[in-house]
Each structure stands twice: as structure tokens, then as C-alpha cells.
């Protein structure tokens with residue numbers, strides 16, 4: 001199952017720099033492990049914003065929720081999820 005996910009990061013300005021840097025480091029490690037597993041298919045920065053657009057390929061909505069809600073930055077992100085299905089006019093025979 002494919003999901004388009006937008007994550008907008010909102011770290012509180014009062015958060016100490018070292019704490020923010022550590023959160024981002026752990027977030028990166030987790031995101032890269034999930035990308036290596038194939039579950040987190042794409043990760044793109046939205047130009048000019050502290051936001052990303054991602055494509056997840058998971059077995060269930062519950063799996064997606066667990067994946068997203070255990071991200072270290074989860075408490076500081078606004079997240080929008082869009083389930084995707086094949087478009088009848090798509091000429092691609094895969095979902096890559």
C-alpha cells in the first residue's frame with residue numbers, strides 16, 4: 001500500500017540547540033534505516049520549508065501509523081497522509 005505523506009516540522013524556538021541537534025540525528029538514523037528497508041520509498045524536502053514529502057510502501061495503515069508515530073520528531077510534526085491507488089491512465093506497469 002502506497003501513502004503520500006507530508007510532514008511539517010515545528011520545533012519550539014525554546015528547545016536547546018543541542019537537544020534539537022540530537023533529535024534530528026536520531027530522526028535521520030531512523031529515516032535512513034526505514035529507507036534501506038524499502039518501506040520509506042522516497043524522502044524529499046519541500047523547497048524553502050522545514051517540511052518533507054515522502055512516499056511510504058507499507059502492508060497496512062497500522063504499520064504506517066506505527067512507523068510515523070515512533071519517529072523522534074513526531075511530537076513536533078504536523079502530518080498529512082494521503083492513500084494512493086493506481087490511476088487508470090497511468091502508463092507505468094509498476095508502482096516505483
Ligand SMILES: O=C(O)CC1=CCC(=O)O1
Nearest residue numbers: 009027028031050051052
Ligand atoms: O527534516 C525533516 O523533514 C524531518 C525528517 C523526517 C525524516 C528525516 O530524516 O527528517
